[in-house]
Amino acid sequence: MFRGILIEKDEAGYRAAVKNIDEASLPEGDVTVRVSHSTLNYKDALAITGRGPVVRKSPLVPGIDLVGTVEETSHPDFKVGDKVVLNGWGVGESHWGGLAQKARLKGDWLVPLPEAFIPQQAMAIGTAGYTAMLCVMALERHGVTPDKGEILVTGAAGGVGGVAVALLSKLGYTVVGVTGRLEERNYIMGLGASDVLDRAALSAPGKPLGRERWAGAVDVVGSHTLANVCATTRYGGVVTACGLAGGMDLPATVAPFILRGVTLAGVDSVMAPKSLRLQAWQRLSTDLNLTKLGQIAEEIGLDDVIATATKLLDGQVRGRLIVDVY
Numbered sequence: 001m002f003r004g005i006l007i008e009k010d011e012a013g014y015r016a017a018v019k020n021i022d023e024a025s026l027p028e029g030d031v032t033v034r035v036s037h038s039t040l041n042y043k044d045a046l047a048i049t050g051r052g053p054v055v056r057k058s059p060l061v062p063g064i065d066l067v068g069t070v071e072e073t074s075h076p077d078f079k080v081g082d083k084v085v086l087n088g089w090g091v092g093e094s095h096w097g098g099l100a101q102k103a104r105l106k107g108d109w110l111v112p113l114p115e116a117f118i119p120q121q122a123m124a125i126g127t128a129g130y131t132a133m134l135c136v137m138a139l140e141r142h143g144v145t146p147d148k149g150e151i152l153v154t155g156a157a158g159g160v161g162g163v164a165v166a167l168l169s170k171l172g173y174t175v176v177g178v179t180g181r182l183e184e185r186n187y188i189m190g191l192g193a194s195d196v197l198d199r200a201a202l203s204a205p206g207k208p209l210g211r212e213r214w215a216g217a218v219d220v221v222g223s224h225t226l227a228n229v230c231a232t233t234r235y236g237g238v239v240t241a242c243g244l245a246g247g248m249d250l251p252a253t254v255a256p257f258i259l260r261g262v263t264l265a266g267v268d269s270v271m272a273p274k275s276l277r278l279q280a281w282q283r284l285s286t287d288l289n290l291t292k293l294g295q296i297a298e299e300i301g302l303d304d305v306i307a308t309a310t311k312l313l314d315g316q317v318r319g320r321l322i323v324d325v326y
């Protein structure tokens, strides 16, 4: 038996609880991992609370991230004792995930724990941090260099936003953070932002085009915020869109794209190919300041996860949450 969070969805309703789970009920897979840490991401909070349609089967162990040690394997790339990291691939949605002491997975989904990180640091990064890295890599791929001008990061007190601010500032960009929690201004400036804006300036319906300011952006919010970010991006600038914390809609016009040549670059972490993941984790090993990562992350226990999920969706969690599953 091992301990984990189990979500059940049946006639009795939708519920999540910490349970003792029989190892025999682990799903199919060619690698069994003794999980040491997981994380609590926005998507995990949607799954645990049932506030978003994340859970694709019942019962399900949630948790889109995990780090741990290979316990059994028939996969050629891994041997017993290897330290591995998993992010996404539908784990914690349609396949049992990381918020438990054991997981059985496809070896093809795993990446080796980079030598630069201890397990807690890999989870301080987690899907949110690896997505932030994918956004930065997308800006680079589209030619946004530090000399081009300011980069806007929305949801800067959250997980993706905080890591994006830290990464971009270390890479020499001038970063402006957006937050609904102005009391976190010093925290966001401490991660490397040169200025912090109030979320209210961007969240209301705006004009098709505004004053050109941003050379690039990392947006986790969507909806009117993303529309306003596109409308105020400079000629030839690039906006990376990875989140929907403010809504799934995009009430925008094509004006920024056809009149200013703005690029809207979508970023997905879940099905990103392995080569891109390995590249992102490699870049995280060199481009993330570990002192700042320490400021971003806080550790909680498995028994704290369910209550914390509601707080996270209510915008009361700062930065990233590491979950010690023991």
Ligand code: NDP
Pocket: 041, 042, 043, 127, 128, 131, 154, 155, 156, 157, 158, 159, 160, 161, 178, 179, 180, 181, 199, 203, 220, 221, 225, 241, 242, 243, 244, 245, 246, 247, 267, 268, 269, 270, 312, 313, 315, 317, 319
């Ligand atoms: P967090 O909850 O840690 O951060 C989200 C932040 O968004 C909050 O901290 C808050 O920042 C801001 N926010 C929340 N609600 C609103 C609102 N109504 N209007 C404007 N801003 C709001 O989540 P994550 O950083 O883990 O994830 C952020 C988003 O990115 C989520 O939508 C998530 O689903 C998505 N995501 C997508 C991935 C992908 O592969 N595409 C991977 C990972 C995440 P503040 O308090 O500073 O205003």
